[in-house]
Amino acid sequence: MSSADHKMPKSLLKNVHEGLAPPEDTPGESVTVRGDYLYYHYVCDGVDDRGWGCAYRTLQSQCSWVHFKQKQTSTNPRHPPTILDIQRALVEMQDKPASFAGSRDWIGSVEVGLCIDYFYDVPCKIVHINSGRDIPDKIPELTEHFQSIGSPVMMGGDTDNSSKGIFGVCGSGKNSYLLIVDPHYHGAVQDPLALQQNGWVKWQHVEEFKSDSFYNFCLPLYKQ
Amino acid sequence: MRTVSRTRILPVSTQLGIILSVPEATPFTAVLKFAAEEFRVPPDTSAIITNDGIGINPAQTAGNVFLKHGSELRIIPRDRVGC
Numbered sequence: 001m002s003s004a005d006h007k008m009p010k011s012l013l014k015n016v017h018e019g020l021a022p023p024e025d026t027p028g029e030s031v032t033v034r035g036d037y038l039y040y041h042y043v044c045d046g047v048d049d050r051g052w053g054c055a056y057r058t059l060q061s062q063c064s065w066v067h068f069k070q071k072q073t074s075t076n077p078r079h080p081p082t083i084l085d086i087q088r089a090l091v092e093m094q095d096k097p098a099s100f101a102g103s104r105d106w107i108g109s110v111e112v113g114l115c116i117d118y119f120y121d122v123p124c125k126i127v128h129i130n131s132g133r134d135i136p137d138k139i140p141e142l143t144e145h146f147q148s149i150g151s152p153v154m155m156g157g158d159t160d161n162s163s164k165g166i167f168g169v170c171g172s173g174k175n176s177y178l179l180i181v182d183p184h185y186h187g188a189v190q191d192p193l194a195l196q197q198n199g200w201v202k203w204q205h206v207e208e209f210k211s212d213s214f215y216n217f218c219l220p221l222y223k224q
Numbered sequence: 225m226r227t228v229s230r231t232r233i234l235p236v237s238t239q240l241g242i243i244l245s246v247p248e249a250t251p252f253t254a255v256l257k258f259a260a261e262e263f264r265v266p267p268d269t270s271a272i273i274t275n276d277g278i279g280i281n282p283a284q285t286a287g288n289v290f291l292k293h294g295s296e297l298r299i300i301p302r303d304r305v306g307c
Contacts, residue, residue: 052306094253094283106306110271113279125277128300156303163305216303221278 009045012038012064016192016201017167017179023203027175031143032168034150037065039195040080042186047083050186052104054163056083057183058154059112061165062220065152066120069222081119086111089118108156108163109216116220127217132160132209138217139176139206142169151220152181157213166217170203177203229287231295233259233272248287255286259299269302 070077113124168179234241
């Protein structure tokens with residue numbers, strides 16, 4: 001079976017942010033991802049990637065969004081790649097050495113963007129900030145992204161070395177929140193409400209990000 | 225026939241950059257290494273993006289990159305996340 005024939009894991013939940021209440025102090029209107037996606041997370045397809053796979057999982061969630069979009073106009077849109085597919089693609093692009101395929105090496109926003117372009121021909125914009133303190137400066141751009149394109153965003157840092165799926169924005173300036181879909185969940189399949197109640201899908205205030213970490217955001221620039 | 229391309233590469237947060245002149249057939253992976261050395265950052269933890277922030281597939285020649293994306297590029301630190 002080729003990688004392209006790989007089917008999406010059957011037990012994945014869809015659109016896990018739906019029904020989540022806006023932030024408590026509701027600083028303004030919220031804008032969220034537009035379209036369907038599947039929630040990829042640690043061990044969701046049987047590969048034990050705990051401790052290393054979180055960026056791959058956010059990438060897979062982003063790919064599922066593109067898959068559903070392309071399904072509207074194509075009869076055979078590509079299924080989201082497996083972790084091994086992703087690694088082989090980065091080797092083929094000469095972004096990684098051959099030894100990378102089959103490893104437990106971490107990736108980040110740059111690799112995520114290269115892969116979305118590789119698998120789906122969708123270019124991605126990388127937005128860099130020097131510190132978590134600078135997130136408020138990017139709220140207008142992220143808001144506009146969700147209003148116009150609406151694709152899920154991947155966020156990664158250096159001292160903050162956890163991948164975060166950003167699936168929405170609420171507020172403006174320093175009183176803003178990012179909607180986090182966390183790929184680190186593993187365990188029995190829950191329903192979206194349980195994921196939200198247990199903090200795997202949540203609004204996070206911009207002040208809760210690390211000021212000593214730089215961050216990169218990967219924004220898929222999908223066009224219909 | 226032009227065989228050498230000139231590109232200006234800047235760090236993401238400043239306007240002080242470097243200008244590299246490379247043969248068009250130079251692998252873009254080599255351009256990244258040159259630029260990283262000039263900025264004294266590790267090439268493995270750096271990436272070059274366009275001025276508009278688009279990531280660049282490194283498996284192509286410098287000439288191809290400059291033709292598609294222009295000659296003003298940015299170098300950024302890569303995030304690496306896993307836990």
